[in-house]
Amino acid sequence: MLQSAKALRNYTIRAKDGDVGKIHEFYFDDKDWGIPYLVVDTSNWLPGRKIIISPDSFGHPDEEAGVLPVALTKEEVRNRPDVSKEQAAAEHYEASSLLSNYAGPPVDQLGGGLFEEEHIGMDPDSMIQTVKAKEEAEQRLSKRIRKVRQGGAILQSTKQVMGNYIQAQDGEIGHVEDFIIDDDSWTICYLVIDTVNWLPGKKVLVSPRWIERIDWNASKVYIDLNRAAIKNSPEYDSTNPLDRAYEEQLHRYYDRPGYWG
Numbered sequence: 001m002l003q004s005a006k007a008l009r010n011y012t013i014r015a016k017d018g019d020v021g022k023i024h025e026f027y028f029d030d031k032d033w034g035i036p037y038l039v040v041d042t043s044n045w046l047p048g049r050k051i052i053i054s055p056d057s058f059g060h061p062d063e064e065a066g067v068l069p070v071a072l073t074k075e076e077v078r079n080r081p082d083v084s085k086e087q088a089a090a091e092h093y094e095a096s097s098l099l100s101n102y103a104g105p106p107v108d109q110l111g112g113g114l115f116e117e118e119h120i121g122m123d124p125d126s127m128i129q130t131v132k133a134k135e136e137a138e139q140r141l142s143k144r145i146r147k148v149r150q151g152g153a154i155l156q157s158t159k160q161v162m163g164n165y166i167q168a169q170d171g172e173i174g175h176v177e178d179f180i181i182d183d184d185s186w187t188i189c190y191l192v193i194d195t196v197n198w199l200p201g202k203k204v205l206v207s208p209r210w211i212e213r214i215d216w217n218a219s220k221v222y223i224d225l226n227r228a229a230i231k232n233s234p235e236y237d238s239t240n241p242l243d244r245a246y247e248e249q250l251h252r253y254y255d256r257p258g259y260w261g
Contacts (some may be wrong), residue, residue: 002189002242003061005158005179011061011068013040013053020070020077024050025159026181026188033188033208035181037155039083045074050083055186156216158188164219166193166206169226173198176221180205180242189259191221192236198227203236205250209259229254 009023021042028035038058040051059069070077164176178192190205212222234250236242244260251258 001061001183002180003183004192004238005181008061008068008181008183011066014067014069015072015074015077017074020045020074021051023068025157026179027052027155027157028188030154030156030214035186035188040077042077046078051077052081052083053077061183161221164214164221166191167220167222168230169224171227173227173230177203178238192238195230199231203238204230204233205236207256207259210254210256225254
């Protein structure tokens with residue numbers, strides 16, 4: 001399911017034996033925009049601490065209750081790495097250093113197969129397709145986490161990218177306001193761009209695949225699109241669910257292949 005980073009930050013993180021906090025930010029690999037770690041603010045429980053948790057520990061978000069369950073006890077959460085204020089203020093993170101003393105939970109025991117509660121009522125073909133897609137997403141997540149633990153990735157923070165200027169081929173178009181995240185594969189699928197200083201009131205989505213480069217020092221993201229194309233692109237409305245029909249419309253408009261294959 002696709003959700004905005006802002007929406008996910010509103011969920012209460014619930015361990016097996018009680019609530020532990022809320023999502024503070026997401027660490028992502030700027031090569032594939034996958035999220036191998038989340039930072040959970042536990043200040044209402046453990047004052048001053050921000051804890052790193054890998055998404056393979058999370059269950060499915062309960063939208064109605066506003067809860068994101070994590071398959072850990074509060075004590076296990078307490079023992080996860082703590083991100084210091086100095087690290088939280090850095091522009092990027094050397095994953096091998098940050099996680100050098102953290103083995104983390106196993107990543108080869110994900111998923112629940114065909115008979116999870118969410119599959120009740122599905123027809124057999126839809127159920128098989130859903131499970132297959134989930135298993136593929138979990139395999140990608142497992143590979144991503146192993147890469148980070150082996151020191152093979154540099155992690156960036158969504159908190160630091162928020163507000164970065166977006167540079168099109170022929171000028172600036174706005175700034176990063178939010179991120180759209182697939183909470184099955186834990187991948188950033190889109191950047192939400194606010195064009196308020198150029199096209200007041202309009203927000204658009206840009207895929208990380210359309211990014212040419214990022215100048216971390218200048219806080220600027222360069223994209224392979226021109227201003228006219230962006231101006232006439234399908235508008236993003238955060239009050240409406242982001243479904244595959246909208247994604248297909250967006251990719252057809254830009255004549256770009258979808259990430260879903």
